[in-house]
Amino acid sequence: MARIRNIEIRNFRSIHSLSWRPSSGINCLIGPGDSGKTTILDAIDYCLGARRNLTISDADFFEMNVDEPICIKLTIGDLEDGLKSLDAYGHFLRGFRAETGEFLEEPEKDAETVLCLQLEIRDDLEPKWDLVSDRATAQGISRSLSWGDRQRLAPNRLGALSDYNLSWRRGSVLNKLNDETANASAALINAARIARDTFGDDAQKELRETLKTVRTTASSLGIEGGTDAKALLDAHSVSFSGGTVSLHDAKGVPLRNLGVGSIRLLIAGLQRAAAEKSSLILIDELEYGLEPHRIIRLLSSLGAKETNPPLQAFVTTHSPTALRELSGNQLFVLRKTDGGSHEAMQAGIEDAAQGTIRSHPEAFLSSRVIVCEGASEVGFLRGLDACFSSNTAYRPLAARGVSLADGGGVSKVIGRGQALVELCYPVAVFRDDDKQPDAAAETAFEGAGGAVFKWQPGQAIEDAIFQGVSDTAVEVLVAYAIDLHGRDSIDQWIKSASANALDLDAFESEALVGEISQDTRAMLAKASKQKNNPWLKNVTAMEYAGRTIIGPEMKDADQDFKSVIAAIFRWAEDA
Amino acid sequence: MPENTFDILEIDRGTVTAPAGCGKTHLIAEALTRHLGSKSVLVLTHTNAGVAALRSRLAKAGVPSSAYHLMTIDGWVIRLLSMFPKRSGANASLLKATRPNYPKIRKAACVLLKEAHLYDIITANYDRLIVDEYQDCSVPQHAIVFYAARVLRTVVLGDPMQAIFNWPGNEVAPWKDMVCKHFPLVAELDVPWRWKNADSEELGKWLLDTRNALVNGTPVDLRAAPPSVQWIELDGSDDYNRQLEAARTNSPQAGGSVLVIGNSKKPQSHRDFAARTPGAITVENVDLRDVTEFAADFELDDAEALEKIVKFAASVMTNVGPDDFVKKVQSQKSGNARTESNEAEVLALEFSERPSYARAAALLSGISRMTGVRVFRNEVLRVCLKALNQCDKEDADSLYETAVRFREQSRILGRAVPNRAIGSTLLLKGLEADVSVILDTAHHDAKSLYVAMTRGSRKLVVCSKTPVLNE
Secondary structure, three states: OOEEEEEEEEEEOOEEEEEEOOOOOEEEEEOOOOOOHHHHHHHHHHHHOOOOOOOOOHHHEHHHOOOOOEEEEEEEEOOOHHHHOHHHHHHHOEEEEOOOOEEEOOOOOOOEEEEEEEEEEOOOOOEEEEEOOHHHHHOOOOOOOOHHHHHHHOOEEEOOOOHHHHEOOOOOHHHHHOOOOOOOHHHHHHHHHHHHHHHHHHHHHHOHHHHHHHHHHHHHHOOOOOOOOOOOOOHHHOOOOHHHOEOEOOOOOEHHHOOHHHHHHHHHHHHHHOOOOOOEEEEOOOOOOOOHHHHHHHHHHOOOOOOOOOOEEEEEOOOHHHHHOOOHHHEEEEEEOOOOOEEEEEOOOOHHHHHHHHHOOHHHHOOEEEEEOOHHHHHHHHHHHHHHOOOOOOOOOHHHOEEEEEOOOOOOHHHHHHHHHHOOOOEEEEEOOOOOOOHHHHHHHHHOOOEEEEOOOOOOHHHHHHHHOOHHHHHHHHHHHHHHHOHHHHHHHHHHHOOOOOOHHHHHHHHHHOOOOHHHHHHHHHHHOOOOOOOOOOHHHHHHHHHHHHOOOHHHOOHHHHHHHHHHHHHHHOO | OOOOOOOHHHOOEEEEEOOOOOOHHHHHHHHHHHOOOOOEEEEEEOOHHHHHHHHHHHHHOOOOHHHEEEEEHHHHHHHHHHHOHHHHOOOOHHHHOOOOOHHHHHHHHHHHHHOHHHHHHHHHHEEEEEEOOHHHOEHHHHHHHHHHOOOOEEEEEEOHHHOOOOEOOEOEOOHHHHHHHHOOEEEEOOOOHHHHHOOOHHHHHHHHHHHHHHHHOOOEEHHHOOOOEEEEEOOOOOHHHHHHHHHOOOOOOOOOOEEEEOOOOOHHHHHHHHHHOOOEEEOOOOOOHHHHHHHHHOOOOOOOHHHHHHHHHHHHEEOOOHHHHHHHHHHHHOOOOOOOOOHHHHHHHHHHHOOOHHHHHHHHHHHHOOOOOEEOOHHHHHHHHHHHHHHOOOOOOOHHHHHHHHHHHHHHHOOOOOOEEEEOHHHHOOOOEEEEEEOOHHHOOHHHHHHHHOOEEEEEEEEEOOOEEOO
């Protein structure tokens, strides 16, 4: 049940340096492409895999600089008894405090007993695996894990080609399920003998004439043995190696012919069954080949929801479905800091982060995020984006990696933005101003680098729209509302919002004349946002409005209105 | 062999009192044979010789070596200290010193084990702890076992009546007040298996009765003993010859072995008896001081080098006649010799002409082959020859260092028991023979006497002033 407690990587591929304390269950690494997620998986695999050698080239060194050695150091905890053997590892047992990441040279009662395994590669490209401790170095003692322990610790890797796991081969998960071995040699040798006999009988007929000539010649030359020569299969031409035993279905079709997704799902399940003996698994692109419901199955078989996860998994993914299934403690955002080193930042399980993971996991997979106060803002921006996209010079938000997240209302929106800012995402909050979030929180958010976009003081989105768009747009918006809710309802709502100062007919006459007064606009806004039956307060309605009504009329909109929208899209453009 | 009413694998914490020859080692071996599971049993004892003896007994009993880890208590803690020096507070020099400072090492080990730092590691390594020869446990060693027993199921075995390694500076842990208090007494073995197996159960039973008498301070009358116990009176008239005769006692078994136990304060007396008793060999103190002293003093370019070799030979062999031998070699050297040289003299000439360590060794061997000469201190001679031969090689250390190294080696290897050995109780403890001969009971206290009496499984010869001991 070994667990990796700490990972340190130096000068390996794209990573100059990384120091990371992963969680003991699932560790899902996310981050922009080329940020080094797979490099971390490779590092673990290289350091801990049961390999006697590694093919390393200059390109595996950070910036090709072979003067700085590649160094990968893993701290292994939750050691089984064999790894605490005094005879084998006494000089290397150390203490580690998981809470602080503090290493103790020697074990301590309040710390976990750990071993540190290091892979170092210098410019001769020779990999060197060693256990490390200061006192062993001081005493001139050096050793590595025994081969047996290496094999036990070796992580299983689910890459693109994992079907070897469906055969009984060295390192395959089938061999880790229990101690049975597939010894096929006796059966194979027997089968080979029968094959030789059977073939011999047939060959006597097929090769009759040739054999006859051989026999006559041998006989005339007096070569005994040649006088009754037979044609048989060479013994060595019928041979099998023990490693060719693999799983097949009832019809005898090898299971490796299953789809990629099925194979990966099955192997992960087997790995779980073998967790007692082999508790580490590395998965590249978790979602590869899997439908959403199978992604969920895979994660649950890895123990995503269990308090005591059976496996420690290191996973990369780009799937929102996968993220939605994970807790913030299982999610790590990989970032390159200004100093050039890498950092794996835990998303955390505070409501702010966890809420976004559940409601809008795409945010974590994007390169910039606009956290909108609610669904209407999301729909509104989405609609505008779609409208602007008809202009070929415009790059849509999606193409820029910008994602729009629902902030869950004015009380939550800053918190969610803050959670993302702390994970080093470029974040903007887009909110109404009819109610204000906690001012201190907002100031802190801006101080941390977050941007805030809001309507004019006191305005909700409906106020901003009805007061900001052109007369034509107002007219079409009301028409759209009538489509959605019916004439009578709209008329009723306008009356009640204006205390009978205005009704639908009166508005329509006013629009016909040409100029819609500020008072009328204000009353329409009020009517549209009344609590029980808001006109446009959902993603679909607002998106439609944005795309077909507000967007196309943008040039004639009010300056205040235009400047807020321009600022948002300019921020998004910075990507 | 023994059927006991208890099983030491069932004891979580306890003491088993085991009088001599009552099957203690068998008990351990039998338990280890039954031990299952991936973790081994930690078996600790006191001396390297004890380790060597126990290991060979366990191997003979067919105990798989994976079932146990056998070490001395000191050896075990030195290993722990070398692995975890900081936790023990010991400074680095403690372990690097050529002569281990055992009191300091034991103290550091107590610190190391008292704190709980290594408990998970210890339990990961060992299933339980068995400590043999517990009567020899000093107080600090007892503390070490006590703290180890916080995490390991522990059984200690020993016999307080054999606690003879007790002297100022090395007080053994009091059996009743300390050992049995911390490890409750579970059983006392009472079947004299060693004597039963040698067809002398009567003697074995008498020895158990005698042990009780010695424990309780009541008298032991040798005249009431079974016929296998022979009393030789030392009345002051002819004591030496009577003792010499006792030392020459033959085993009732053809080719049987005899242990002769002399005065521990006078090792020279052992050599005298050995020289005068055919076939007898001394059991040497582990420090082999005569070898190291010779090695420290001997130099090839010393004018008296030849004399020193011959004198050394005379101290380990009978009938050498060192003065005559040296004189004869000198006269041969000057060409005045009237008789032809024998083999040893030729070797002596070669050595004095071209001195080398190898020639010194050859000379010693040559002398031992001379007619009438018999080696009675084999161990001293063997280590000395080994050191001389090793020193002859290139890049060798000094003779002294080499001798010390071989001494340590022989200390760890333990010794082969000669057929007729002479030594003190301290040196013969743990050895067994067919016959035990006590040269004078006056040299022994109750414990030493008990140890001495229990060395022979078929016959016991006791020399004393009176037939009633322990009065």
